Amino acid sequence: VxxxxxxxxxxxxxxxxxxxxxxxxxxxxxxxxxxxxxxxxxxxxxxxxxxxxxxxxxxxxxxxxxxxxxGINNIITIEVENKEKSVENVEVELSVSYHVLSASWTPSYDIRIKDKSKNSHEMILTYFGNVEQHTGEDWKNVELSLSTATPSSGGNLPKPGKTTVHLFRPPPIHPETGRYMMATKRARKSAPCTGGRIITPMNHATTYAKKNALSTTFTISNRKSIPTSSTSTIKVTIT
CATH class of the missing domain: 1.20.5 (Single alpha-helices involved in coiled-coils or other helix-helix interfaces)
Known part of the structure; x- marks a missing residue:
């Protein structure tokens, strides 16, 4: 060149x-x-x-x-300041929430078939949650909520996946092939034309998107007491 x-x-x-x-x-x-x-x-x-x-x-x-x-014990001190100088004693309602490890739950199901009549049957499906915790603190008479979300105590976001896409590049046409195609086109000009050229439709790959709910939380109606233990599991009814 x-x-x-x-x-x-x-x-x-x-x-x-x-x-x-x-x-x-x-x-x-x-x-x-x-x-x-x-x-x-x-x-x-x-x-x-x-x-x-x-x-x-x-x-x-x-x-x-x-x-x-x-068995390390963490001691947290909370100080509440009263800015109302005219009132010495003020009653406040304080709600404290904290995140602990070694607590989890797993789902289980109970299926029963009940005979309503000779030719009629009823299937009853019950959804349970098996709760266990090893936090070192007994949960006594607590309001229990079970969530399908995955908790995280850190602030690191997961890294997204990577997909490499290549654009289709047709193979080069060599000079010999080009001359052969031109000669073929010249030879076909003398033939009678009976119809237009039928172009075969191309196949396209279709991508489908699927959306899922982020999480579901189940609130247990009755209060429960769950002791800290390495073996015991408390079974609660969800639905």
């Missing part, structure tokens, strides 16, 4: 021929191949980092479990 312009044998700035076309095709194929290899290495490294992050989270959860098993 550009050999004629450098040597001064032609007034054209760029000499484009079959060798130049082959060189450009080889260059783009090389670039695409190397880009694919590099992206594949990046995906492998990201997958290794993801596995290491999972292992770090698992070890942190294990360390926190050991801390709770040791």
């Amino acid at each position: 550009g050999e004629s312009a450098v040597n001064g044998r032609s007034s054209n700035l760029i000499s484009f021929n079959q060798e130049s076309e082959a060189s450009l095709e080889y260059f783009f194929e090389y670039h695409e191949r190397k880009s694919t290899e590099i992206k594949e290495k990046i995906r492998n490294i990201d997958e290794s980092i993801r596995k290491l992050d999972l292992e770090v989270n698992r070890l942190n959860a294990e360390i926190n479990q050991y801390r709770w098993d040791i």
